[in-house]
Each structure stands twice: as structure tokens, then as C-alpha cells.
Amino acid sequence: MTNNNNKKLKVKATNLTKRFEMLETTSNKMKTLFGLNRDKGQEFWALRNVSFEVHDGETIGIIGLNGSGKSTISTLISGTMTPTTGALEVNGDVSIIALGTGLIPNLTGRENIHVVGLMMGMTNKEIENKLDDIINFSELGPFIDQPLKTYSSGMKAKLSFSIAAYQDPDILIIDEVLSVGDGTFGQKSADKMFEFREQGKTILLISHDMLAIEKWCDKVLWLHYGEVKGYGSTEEILPQYINFVQWFIRLTPEEQDEYKEKVRREQLTYSVEILKDELEEEYGQKNSRSNREEVKEQLDFSKNNKLSVFIKMLLVVLALVFLAGGIFYTSNTSDVAALANPINFFQQHAFREKTEFSEKISNEVRSLSESEARKNRNKEKLQLKSITENQTTTTKSSKASKKSSSLKESSQSSPSSTEATTNYTIQAGDSLSVIADNLGTTVSEIQTLNPGLDAAALQPGAVIKVPETTTTTQGH
Numbered sequence: 001m002t003n004n005n006n007k008k009l010k011v012k013a014t015n016l017t018k019r020f021e022m023l024e025t026t027s028n029k030m031k032t033l034f035g036l037n038r039d040k041g042q043e044f045w046a047l048r049n050v051s052f053e054v055h056d057g058e059t060i061g062i063i064g065l066n067g068s069g070k071s072t073i074s075t076l077i078s079g080t081m082t083p084t085t086g087a088l089e090v091n092g093d094v095s096i097i098a099l100g101t102g103l104i105p106n107l108t109g110r111e112n113i114h115v116v117g118l119m120m121g122m123t124n125k126e127i128e129n130k131l132d133d134i135i136n137f138s139e140l141g142p143f144i145d146q147p148l149k150t151y152s153s154g155m156k157a158k159l160s161f162s163i164a165a166y167q168d169p170d171i172l173i174i175d176e177v178l179s180v181g182d183g184t185f186g187q188k189s190a191d192k193m194f195e196f197r198e199q200g201k202t203i204l205l206i207s208h209d210m211l212a213i214e215k216w217c218d219k220v221l222w223l224h225y226g227e228v229k230g231y232g233s234t235e236e237i238l239p240q241y242i243n244f245v246q247w248f249i250r251l252t253p254e255e256q257d258e259y260k261e262k263v264r265r266e267q268l269t270y271s272v273e274i275l276k277d278e279l280e281e282e283y284g285q286k287n288s289r290s291n292r293e294e295v296k297e298q299l300d301f302s303k304n305n306k307l308s309v310f311i312k313m314l315l316v317v318l319a320l321v322f323l324a325g326g327i328f329y330t331s332n333t334s335d336v337a338a339l340a341n342p343i344n345f346f347q348q349h350a351f352r353e354k355t356e357f358s359e360k361i362s363n364e365v366r367s368l369s370e371s372e373a374r375k376n377r378n379k380e381k382l383q384l385k386s387i388t389e390n391q392t393t394t395t396k397s398s399k400a401s402k403k404s405s406s407l408k409e410s411s412q413s414s415p416s417s418t419e420a421t422t423n424y425t426i427q428a429g430d431s432l433s434v435i436a437d438n439l440g441t442t443v444s445e446i447q448t449l450n451p452g453l454d455a456a457a458l459q460p461g462a463v464i465k466v467p468e469t470t471t472t473t474q475g476h
């Protein structure tokens with residue numbers, strides 16, 4: 001943990017890489033997590049074999065063109081992301097000040113101080129004790145009780161810086177925040193940074209402001225499209241970077257695009273094999289056993305990116321326990337019964353809904369077929385009627401003569417009726433017109449024989465009187 005100068009090692013990055021998968025769908029992400037994804041998406045290597053060390057009390061400037069990996073390295077150090085390969089040792093609490101990081105737009109400045117303070121490990125009492133100092137330092141005045149979404153970039157930067165400044169971290173990462181505040185706040189921030197340095201704390205300053213880098217930093221890490229282009233004293237590295245920037249801006253726009261395209265392609269086509277070659281070269285003799293093990297460890301993707309077999313199994317078991325718990329909770333089975341015969345319990349309850357559903361469907365089908373059968377029966381009756389039409393006509397004429405001559409003969413004559421009647425039991429689906437048609441009579445004739453009969457509410461099973469005819473047939 002100490003170097004030759006007896007300074008404590010605060011950050012040690014060894015052969016770090018960070019690979020992003022581009023344009024991944026959510027389902028692909030889940031597959032990748034469980035190691036089931038066979039489709040390899042487009043890879044982008046934001047960091048390629050990055051190594052550096054930072055010691056106690058050092059202020060390190062991290063510089064580079066847009067997209068060179070500065071914020072990526074700071075999120076790895078703060079622990080928000082893990083590296084794809086390589087080792088990262090961080091000794092001490094890290095506080096990161098980046099524009100808006102961790103701030104919640106709908107909360108006021110004061111509420112954000114509480115939330116961010118708690119997230120960074122402060123207790124409520126610590127926050128209360130420091131609240132006035134943080135608010136005074138922020139220079140936000142009455143705006144501290146306004147929602148963050150109404151703040152300008154400079155105001156957000158002031159709030160972020162003020163919260164972090166009163167957290168007392170071991171390692172402070174300041175990502176492009178200093179240049180956002182106005183002149184007076186810049187001076188105050190600078191004084192605060194000096195205080196941190198005096199206390200022997202470590203500062204990582206990410207900035208495009210070369211004057212600030214020159215003024216504050218002991219050392220500079222120059223990242224270039226994911227690679228370390230230079231790491232050393234500010235006097236050594238800063239002029240190299242400024243030379244590069246001057247060379248770059250002298251290129252024509254087409255040449256600049258061509259250059260960017262070339263390095264971007266290198267980031268897209270970088271691979272574990274290239275990293276392996278680089279590591280083998282770095283660690284010396286290609287075939288040495290210890291070197292091969294070192295390389296293997298560096299390339300241990302499963303350690304950094306995928307769930308171990310044990311974790312996968314644990315997740316499956318947890319999922320089953322939740323499923324069983326859910327089913328048990330919604331069933332009325334006693335726990336003893338469920339435990340005594342778990343397979344039976346699952347068969348009965350896990351598929352209970354399915355059984356209820358099937359039963360519902362069968363009932364529907366049954367009632368449909370009954371109504372269909374009823375319709376068919378009525379159709380048959382009508383056919384029967386048409387077949388017996390001639391016979392019916394004959395019957396009607398004979399009935400007419402019978403009407404006049406057989407009043408006394410009728411054994412079942414109704415008191416109000418003048419013709420012979422018989423009983424008819426109403427069937428499901430019957431209507432007066434169907435009955436009348438079937439029996440070769442009329443609706444009004446039936447109504448005459450059954451005063452008060454409600455044609456719209458015929459009750460299956462009820463018995464009504466109908467004229468006695470030769471075609472009177474009960475049954476469908």
C-alpha cells in the first residue's frame with residue numbers, strides 16, 4: 001500500500017478495460033447476464049488496457065478529447081460501474097462531483113442535500129449539523145428551497161460541489177464542474193480544493209480547462225480514445241497534449257474525420273485477443289507459466305461480468321420458492337398437507353386455474369350445444385309439420401265438423417272452450433307460435449283455451465290446454 005516515497009496508494013488501475021455492448025435490447029441484456037446470448041452485439045471498448053497509480057495527497061488531472069474515456073474511468077473508481085477486465089484497487093471513500101450526478105430534479109436544493117448526503121453515507125445528524133455550511137457555501141440563497149429543475153447549470157454545479165465539499169471524502173473526483181460556476185465560486189472551490197490537498201486527500205480533476213489543470217495538478221493522465229497516451233508530471237504531459245490538440249485543429253475537417261474514424265474503428269475492433277497479446281508483451285516471455293496465469297486472470301470475464309453458476313442456481317431456487325409461496329398463499333391448503341405431498345399439492349393448485357378455465361369452457365360448449373339441439377328440435381317439428389301438411393288440412397276439416405258435433409263427446413272439454421282439448425306440457429324453447437304450428441292450431445286458439453296465459457313467459461314443465469288434434473304429439 002505504500003510506494004517508494006512512503007505515500008499511501010489510493011488508486012491502482014492495472015490493465016483495465018471497459019467494453020460496452022452497443023444497441024442491445026433488454027432481452028439480450030438478460031440473456032447476456034445469464035450467459036445464454038449467442039449473438040454477439042457490436043462491441044465498443046471505451047477503455048483499453050489502462051494502468052496507472054495515484055497516491056495520497058496527489059492531485060491528478062485527467063485530460064483527453066471528448067469521448068476518450070475520462071468519465072468512464074471516474075465511474076469505475078467511484079464504484080458505479082465495474083471494469084470488463086483488469087484490476088482496480090481503491091483505498092478510501094470516494095466522492096464524485098459531476099454535473100447533476102445523484103441530484104433529483106423534482107426535489108429542492110435543500111432536499112437534495114439530504115438525499116445525496118444519505119446516499120453518500122452521512123447520518124441525518126451529520127447532515128443537519130452541516131446543512132447551514134453547505135447552503136452558505138453553495139451561494140444559492142433563497143433558491144435552496146426551489147426545485148432543482150429550475151436551476152441553471154452553474155447553480156447545479158455549486159450545489160454538487162458544496163455537498164461533496166462537506167462530506168470529507170478520502171478521494172474526491174471533480175468531473176467538469178469547476179469551469180461551470182462563476183468567477184467568485186471558482187475561487188471558493190479552488191480554496192476548498194487546496195484545503196483538501198493540505199489535508200493529504202487525493203483529488204482527480206477531469207477538465208478541458210488546461211489552465212486549471214496546470215494550476216492544480218501534480219500529475220496528468222492523458223486518455224486518448226480509451227488508451228493511456230501519457231501519464232506523468234504536469235510539466236511533461238500537458239505540453240504533449242497541447243501539441244497534439246494544436247496539430248489536430250490544424251487538420252482539415254475531412255482529415256479530422258478520417259483520424260477520428262480510424263481511432264474509433266480501433267475501439268470497435270479491439271478484442272480480448274489483442275489485449276492478450278498486449279499483456280503477453282507487457283509481462284514478458286510469452287510461454288512462461290506465471291505469465292499465462294496472469295493473462296488468464298486479467299481476462300477473467302466471468303469474474304467481472306457474468307453471474308457465477310452458484311448465483312444462477314440460487315436465483316432459480318429463489319424463483320421456485322417464490323412461486324411455491326405464491327401458490328400456497330392463494331390456496332386454502334394447510335402447510336402440513338402441502339409438505340406431506342408436495343407433488344400432489346402442485347398438481348392440484350399450480351394447475352387449478354387451468355382446470356377452472358377448462359370447466360368454464362366445457363360449460364359454455366354444453367350450453368351452446370343444448371341451445372343448438374333445441375333449435376334442431378324445433379326445425380324437426382317444422383319439417384314434420386310440412387310432411388304432414390296434407391294430413392293436417394284433412395284433420396282441420398274433420399276438426400271443424402267435429403267442433404259442431406262433438407261438444408258433448410269431449411271428455412276434457414274446458415268450461416270456456418267449445419272444442420275437445422288435451423293437455424300439453426311446455427318444453428324448454430317452446431313459444432306459442434311453435435306449439436300452434438306443431439299442433440295445427442293457432443296462437444289465439446291456445447290463448448282462448450288458456451285465459452291469462454302469458455305468451456312471453458312460458459314456463460317449461462307447465463301444463464296448458466290445447467285443442468285435441470290427430471297430430472297432437474307431445475315431445476320433441
Ligand SMILES: Nc1ncnc2c1ncn2[C@@H]1O[C@H](COP(=O)(O)OP(=O)(O)OP(=O)(O)O)[C@@H](O)[C@H]1O
Pocket residue numbers: 020021022044046064065066067068069070071072073
Ligand atoms: N453506457 C455506454 N454504452 C455505450 N457506450 C458508452 C457508454 N458510456 C460511455 N460510452 C462511450 O464511451 C466513450 C467514452 O465516454 P466518456 O464519457 O468516458 O468520455 P469522456 O472522455 O468523459 O468525454 P467528454 O470529454 O465528452 O465528457 C464514448 O465514446 C461514449 O460514447
